[in-house]
Amino acid sequence: MGGLGLSPAFPVGASMKKIKRNEPILVDFGISYHGYHMDQTRMYAIGSMPDIFVGAYEACREIHYRVLDKVLEGVISKELFEYSKQLADTMGYGDYYLGYGHHKVRFLAHGIGVELAELPLHCSYP
Numbered sequence: 001m002g003g004l005g006l007s008p009a010f011p012v013g014a015s016m017k018k019i020k021r022n023e024p025i026l027v028d029f030g031i032s033y034h035g036y037h038m039d040q041t042r043m044y045a046i047g048s049m050p051d052i053f054v055g056a057y058e059a060c061r062e063i064h065y066r067v068l069d070k071v072l073e074g075v076i077s078k079e080l081f082e083y084s085k086q087l088a089d090t091m092g093y094g095d096y097y098l099g100y101g102h103h104k105v106r107f108l109a110h111g112i113g114v115e116l117a118e119l120p121l122h123c124s125y126p
Contacts, residue, residue, distance in 0.1 A: 022049070023046070028040075035114060056096075067080055
């Protein structure tokens with residue numbers, strides 16, 4: 001589901017680009033089972049993952065667990081979203097966290113179900 005796609009007419013999915021050694025490869029699976037949807041994204045490399053990406057992964061993992069520690073009854077989703085951005089800034093990843101430039105997403109997580117991205121959205125929206 002992620003990737004450049006075959007052409008501007010179909011800009012989603014695998015492209016014809018040859019995969020190189022030690023290059024990060026994003027694999028985004030979309031699955032539907034009895035009408036319910038979910039997705040899962042993983043990063044791979046043929047050879048080894050460059051250190052810059054390993055560091056970014058470790059930062060994201062830490063953000064993930066620190067945000068989960070804040071998930072309590074009554075917490076507002078926007079607070080979780082803003083907290084995750086604050087953590088990313090502190091770790092030096094704020095410019096690239098959740099995308100880059102105008103491609104940044106405005107949500108941290110989403111529900112799964114009949115639609116791929118269902119409510120609740122843990123986001124910056126009011």
